Amino acid sequence: MATQDFASEVEVTMNPLAQDATAAAKRSGLHSNQIVINGGKPLRGRINVRGAKNLATKAMVAALLADTPSVLRDVPAISDVGVVTGMLEAYGVTVTETGDGELTLDPKNVLKAHFAKIDALAGSSRIPILFCGPLLHRLGEALIPDLGGCRIGDRPIDFHLDALRAFGAVVDKSYEGIRLTAPDGLHGANIDLPYPSVGATEQVLLTAVLAQGVTELKGAAIEPEIMDLIAILQKMGAIINVEPNRVIFIEGVEKLSGYNHRALFDRNEAASWASAALATGGDIFVEGAMQQELMTFLNIFRKVGGAFDIAEDGIRFWHPGGALKPVVIETDVHPGFMTDWQQPLIVALTQAEGRSVVHETVYENRLGFTSALVEMGANIEVFEEGIESVSRRVPRRPLEQAAVIIGPTALHGADVEIPDLRGGFSHLIAALTADGQSTVSNIGIIARGYEHFIDKLESLGADFVYEG
């Protein structure tokens, strides 16, 4: 495939989609970085969720592997999509919005990027690391900016780099960001992940599909978003077998074509709105939510005392009245209880009668957001080294933390600053649940993963105003 080098070009111009969270916030109808909420009012109504942040962004990267355009439908208007658009455009992929939530991604003019274009995206998202394999296949070189994403732990990329080396890549970390080359091309490899990392599994998939020979991946993550990425790759011409016990075989093929795909719905957004319904004593129909991908969440939601009803076009979540019940949760890789669900749900647990425990086993620093809930009146204690419990389903991990939540506690308004995406949504729910007024700042972060959330809050009857 023809590639060009435009190293002489120095001007950094970028599609508006590629700007930081503020631009996406504006696309979401958000014009200020602060919101003042008058809480204590149940959220009621109907909202929709579209494609998952954790799938749509990776599907966009997959388009780089093809020699013809791809069409991705149900793409959410979130800033992470903007960041990936910026990366793709810097590498010569033409990204066009061809309909509401529909992107056409044309990779026919893939070219080497000027580092300034890539560096402008540093610190904005974790997705750029997934460009390694596709860029090595297309250009023989990959320049990756420093990664962003939520600061919820160290988030090393050792599994990614070890896997890429096994495929034959050479990693140069003396560069700003990371530079990879593949002097002898990429060949199939045997890879055994020390932990079923979502990103590292995707890295292997996106690299192995065009590598020469067969790749065996052991210890793979099998999240629904990964299965949807595999479905996309299969549409493109890849041969991927998912075997029992987290083993995936990928037979490299010579070329891949563009796909046409509707992104899997965002189960994390759906679970967040469900938690908002429960915490505020409300009733929300989440159009686009589906049962299969939410089964583990639905079980816990029911155990806490929430009610749900599954329809063809979505799921209704509501607080049926009466007391909420405490639960013990261990976050885990799929099919366990997703780590991204615990932060919003903890607000509802502050309203449950008794002692709940959340063991966070995936990240080592994902409970800091609870200090704002404590300021609002919650009784939550965080154990930085986790706590022993008699019966465990998820094996204890050295990095884990735990939160003990004793409820019910009345929440009152406070001024809080959002630390990360899910912690931020949790702060919003707490402010909506609390009596009185809260000022929640840094809400631009929420636009990373929740599209049109201001419009949605409005349609659910939340009482709030912006302040610049």
Ligand SMILES: CC(=O)N[C@H]1[C@@H](OP(=O)(O)OP(=O)(O)OC[C@H]2O[C@@H](n3ccc(=O)[nH]c3=O)[C@H](O)[C@@H]2O)O[C@H](CO)[C@@H](O)[C@@H]1O
């Ligand atoms: C954009 C995206 O899809 N983000 C999701 C993805 O993040 P992400 O893909 O970054 O998460 P991983 O599954 O890779 O991380 C899980 C654990 O593995 C560790 N690890 C990971 C890679 C590595 O090279 N070395 C290493 O030690 C991490 O520090 C963490 O403790 O999966 C997480 C777990 O479901 C979710 O919370 C994130 O929402």
Ligand SMILES: C=C(OP(=O)(O)O)C(=O)O
């Ligand atoms: C941790 C998350 O995202 P990211 O990996 O993009 O930081 C999340 O979506 O909750």
